[in-house]
């Protein structure tokens with residue numbers, strides 16, 4: 001087991017190829033070591049399937065591992081991402097909800113592919129193949145973006161997200177999302193610690209309202225990701241104020257997606273003390 005000490009930092013929000021990152025959980029553990037971080041949490045979208053590999057690799061590379069996930073949720077028609085640390089991955093109700101989310105993503109990807117097929121000629125059938133082959137891998141727009149980049153239609157994932165795969169595009173289809181309050185309850189009931197992800201991300205039309213955060217806190221929200229490369233500094237003051245008033249744990253993370261996003265591993269991080277606070281309250285601290 002890795003001993004934590006003062007001055008140690010963790011990246012608490014990373015994605016692997018089990019969802020829409022481009023590196024495996026093992027590669028992330030190795031990169032955590034190279035980056036000089038003490039440890040990390042793997043927070044793949046709507047799945048805990050990468051944990052075993054991440055845990056084994058963390059031991060191998062001598063870094064610390066905190067289990068996590070990032071749930072796709074909906075609050076009054078807006079997409080909100082909820083991080084859940086230390087949940088018991090065997091919890092029946094949580095598993096059921098994650099299965100619904102992952103299956104819905106698969107169906108949604110199929111519909112988006114049908115729309116894209118009309119205008120972009122490529123072997124779309126092969127896009128869902130690795131997803132099917134790996135079972136419950138979480139498919140998302142990044143996989144479709146990578147196919148378009150691979151076929152030479154665009155240069156980068158980000159370019160595709162700005163246009164053809166943006167929420168305003170004719171090809172876009174929303175995916176099922178758990179009600180945010182239900183997701184907070186599910187994470188708590190599964191013994192986890194819920195943290196509101198990137199509340200002021202620049203891609204949103206506006207930041208998450210302070211009043212919504214008050215409500216989430218009353219429903220059991222434990223923390224908030226104030227340090228995130230995509231948070232807009234000018235949107236943060238009211239959010240910071242409510243976080244302080246509600247005594248929410250403040251976290252910092254990179255939201256690393258390998259080469260899929262510009263976010264660099266460890267560019268924002270959390271101190272070991274934040275990990276200790278989380279661990280003290282969860283069912284699966286490691």
Ligand code: AMP
Pocket residue numbers: 020139140141142157158159161257260261262
């Ligand atoms: P989806 O959940 O399928 O609607 O896809 C949105 C997800 O794509 C978000 O979680 C983003 O983090 C992720 N994503 C990965 N790479 C990029 C990128 N280059 N630009 C924007 N979003 C990205």
Ligand code: ZN
Pocket residue numbers: 015020021045257
């Ligand atoms: Zn993602």
Ligand code: FE
Pocket residue numbers: 070081197198
């Ligand atoms: Fe997110």
Ligand code: FE
Pocket residue numbers: 013015070255
């Ligand atoms: Fe994320």
